[in-house]
Amino acid sequence: MLSVENIDLHYGAAQALKGVSLTAKAGKVTCLMGRNGVGKTSTLRAIVGQHPVSGGTITLEGEAITSMAPYQRARKGIAIVPQGREIFPLLSVKENLETGFAATSERTIPESVFELFPVLKDMLRRRGGDLSGGQQQQLAIGRALVTRPKLLVLDEPTEGIQPSIIKDIGRAIEWLRDQGTMAIVLVEQYFEFARDLADTFAVMDRGEVVMQGTRESMVESEMRAHLTV
Template sequence: MLDCTNLDLHYGAAQALKKVALKAQPGKVTCVMGRNGVGKTSLMRAIIGQEKITGGDITWEGTSISSMRPHERARRGLAIVPQGREIFPLLTVKENLETGFAPLARKDRYIPREIFDLFPVLESMLGRRGGDLSGGQQQQLAIGRALVTRPRLLILDEPTEGIQPSIIKDIGRAIEVLRAKGDIAIVLVEQYFEFAWALADEVMVLDRGEAVIAGPKADLVETEVQKKLSV
């Protein structure tokens, strides 16, 4: 389980996160919502080690990882699909997927069949360059690359951004399949409310670096959450 407690994060004198607490459990989707610039991506980058927290602690599977570097966290099963996808445009689809081999033991350096079951288009385009794919196909490739690492924590940062509706549905179905496996904790950062709400088990709303709503979706009122997002 991921357990973030009292996280502070500063960029110089500016405080991006203020005493933020977040938990994510295997078999559940934790959705982090909020307007642009409220700290969502900063929180995700802190979890995977790309930003250094200035207070609090990040615990994964019972061990503090706050002082670990990103590659050490990746080896412990953390993976992120970053906002903007960040695929390698000149590498083929197959080569992009193989970049996920880096944190794996040699025996595990192969592309799991599950990825092509989730996103069949990738199998048919293995020899095409990543930059030649549509935005939606690139997003599927970015998720596939993260899954190559065999993550136990999967962070998805704005996966529907700029994506056509048909592929948004495919991504939603893939998230449901991964949740149903029961061995992956999923953190979904999303501004598309209907998509996030439909998938969420747990919900957090950030505003100006602070959690203004947090808890199981079943305990929250949908209209109240929407109000916080529109303020």
């Protein structure tokens, strides 16, 4: 589904990514892990087109998307749930969900959004800014799903979220994976959450992927060594 090959990324003179490669397959969760500031979010920005790469290639279903704008990638089937959620606080829950229509010809909210997150159906007329942090995170994921993505990218979806909603988000990711049609890339620092969900891992340090493999092949103690400060 997604292939990232040997990408470099710079912010001015500072190099944030050095030869990063990873893949994401339909029906699988690929988890990107590492300490703060090692390049995880920069990798996601490169994938969704929010920041240009200075080397390497990115392909989706075999098509090169390296030079595509973010809106073009969204229409190709890439959706992101950003760190910080970035919902529209003055729009209603329904209006926030409908902003996903911009990336698809569909004009309906999939019923699966409300099956995964029933609270959204109960709060359709509430303003996004009135929701709790956990509810806003569910809204951000729901908005991404409205685009009917082929690739769903989630940037630390458990950050600052209460445990009960973390479980709801985990169940939603499992359900989406098990449909077998969507590739999921998850950036996560909460190790237990990632361990239970991921099929493959890529661990980053100082802008590079330093460990990569399937859940079965990864050594937990070695992974944790790259996550501790």
